Amino acid sequence: MEQKLEGNDENIKERILGIALFGRDANYATGDDPVVRVQAKEVRRRLEAYRSDLPNDVEVLIDLPTGSYVPAFSLRESSPLNPLHDYAGIHPLVDVPDTHAATPGGRPVFDDEQTTPSEKPGGLNGNSGSSFVGHGGLSPLITTLVLVLVAALSIGFLAWMHSRNPYDGALRKFWGPILESPKPAVISLGRTIAYAPNESLYGEFRKSHPNAYRDRLDEYLDVLSFDKDATIHWSDLRPLVNIGPAFGGVRAGMRISSLMTGMRKPFVVRFGSESSFVELRDSPAIIVGSMNTRWTNSLEGGLHFAIHDLSSDQYVEEARSKRTWRAGPTSQGWVDYGLITREVVAPTGQFLVKFAGVGDAGTEAAGELLTNADLLSSAVKRLPRDWEHKNVQLLVEFNVIDGKAGPPKLVDTYVW
Template identity: 25%
Template sequence: MQTLQSSPTIDADLSLPPPKIGDVEVRGRREDPRWQLAMRIASSRSLGRSRLMADFLLYVVDRHIRDRSEEITEQQIGVLVFGRTEGYDSNEDNIVRSYARNLRKRIEDYFAGEGSDETIRVDIPRGGYIPIFSTAPAKSAATPSEPDDETGTIDDLSADGAEVAPAAKEAQEEIRLPQQHQTKRSDDAAAGSWFLTAKEALRGRLALTALCVSLSIGLLAVLVPLLRRLPEYAHAHADQALSHALWAHMFTNERDTFIVPSDDGLVIMQGVTERPVPLANYLDGSYRTKLRTDQVPGTPELLKLGRRRYTSVVDLDFVAHLAQLNEVVPARMMIRYARDLRIQDLRTGNAILIGSIEANPWIELFQPQMDFSFSIHPGSDIPSGIVNSHPRAGEAAIYGTPQSDHTYGLIAYIPNLNSTGHVLIVGGLNTAGTEAATTFLLTPSLMKPTLQRAKAANGGLQPFELLVGAGNVATNASTPQLVVERIGLP
């Protein structure tokens, strides 16, 4: 039986204090090679800066090593690692399963890259969360192929490398003989042969000429339309190159990119109660508690609505388009429901926040550094719209939607909370406004002028904000148009 040993090339730092997950101290067994391996993976580049993913791995390894595998359940992990309340409904809140999928991928990346020299490996099989340890397969050294003992001269091989048969070799030799050693034909036969050869050659030349003329005509028929559209192709390529610069900043190997669709259940809830939900109340859940305290009519149904996870088809369509971008790094693309996002994610990662502040309260953190901001007042006489903090000549102070046939959307590219990454806010005053913003952003020809002006001297992009407008036809947006643009931070 083989004994698991730690890798001699990568050692865990045993001087560090045991990590804590919430109020639970994770001790493991420090001398155990399995614990040392888990510590190396948790601090590796493959896991990035995801503290929750590292806590997840360390928790399940610790409980497994200490023979407490009965504590490795979705419910326990949700409570102890992700801070969920006791008895939460894991069917509605699938954060553990979501993180488990990403953790399995990150572990594979570790062993394929920086952990390729590990002598033991760990896997978390699908269908559960109990880790399995095994010895890493030994690397087999490549054996150089032995040269063939039987070699032949070039004359003994045909053009494709096959050995030439004796009869063929004789024919080759005959071909190589000087002309004077071959049997002379009679003068008449030679003359007749010459006439036939000349006639055949003439036919061949005529056929070849006809073929060339036909090919030339066909080639011109193909090339002329292509040449006419060459400027169009050149413009399309330039548009794509500028869009590539934007998406290459949003999706990188260095950090996770969190895509956060709107919480439409929250929007419905605010519309019924006519109460806005600030970010602080959204995070601690107090907006639901207050409904019970104030005995709002229909509270049980409203609370169900607040717990459910709804988002719009527009958001899902946008996420589907993002996933198909060439610049996406699949292992670094994280789709998070708004309630599952953590403020640390917006400090260290990139993020794409979809919807208005009413549907995605995280936008509240970034509005102070923006020229344009959402101002939503359900059930109030105060007009709702997108506020222009510093209106210029010809610009309005607020862009609202008093008419049902027009809407506005907002696109903002700004630094994350630590200015180490980027946040892209894409939303609108309603579903049609968000659709207008996403359509504009995903159309390279529409984004080209702004991206050209936002291009920095170092090749990067300056922050920018775009206010777009569109017709609203049965909650669907018509072709969006740029209304106001801002380049650089206010």
């Protein structure tokens, strides 16, 4: 805001903001680090919320246009400071107009030239409905009042933004221990192994289906569909060890990364065996997905709720009662379950959050719950008053329609 008021629009760039406001290095890659874009989106959301409930005495509006980080100012149409507020259909431009008007033909009109009011495209006699341009632009008094109001509104708006910090409340309580740690957070995502056809298998398929593919790209993107009685040998397949987690896990990891960025918490991302017990023993961790690594799975031992992910069956089980919750079809789509475990001091000796779904959509939905202030606030209402100082497990249910999970329903909790 200060740079805009001083006329330094060229200083309001993504890289400069990242360095000045978020402590990034001078050569940091803006394409890989979205901190400025994420915060700009949040500012636009708060501005929209602020404008939806404006006090009557607010005269100046602030906007942050999409695709830009330069704030724009405009007078409220009902403002008595708006010289055109009494003229229907006339709206002021955001910027203060040039001090020289122009003739209808485009030639500038200087102060020593004589023009009649009807010749002036701006002002009260002009036909242009886009700006208030008199012979000398806005009067110095009005310009001064506008700038004073902009400065006052800017201070008030920043104070309002601070008072409505989206990372306060339930989010701050849930993630508090990870934010207080001096170590960067470790976000650990699973890395599964899959198998793909070898070139020899594609060759056999092309012989029996000569017009199935136009080129190699089709082979890569389309499903290879042999006849149901075709025989495939183990030698026809090759392992893929770097395909990463499923879509739900990826999206959940992106949400957690965005949250950590918004909270200004440094973090690293690890896939599968890239994260070691030694690293998690030294840093707070967030484990995404149930099938991560053998030793991260072992961290669930002895917990009240646990996900059992077998080749033929996946379900959540309560240890004492042996009650189970399974994903399955419904009249409208599919029901899935997510399990969230938060340990203030885990077996690693550090703060640990692990969340996963019985299905892929459950993992994504659990990640959304943990990063959405409203959803998380609603979920923790059933917890005891001092829950933020305790270990917590949340079992939530999601209805999945067309592959997308709906709002979470809290099924059960356990606090110790």
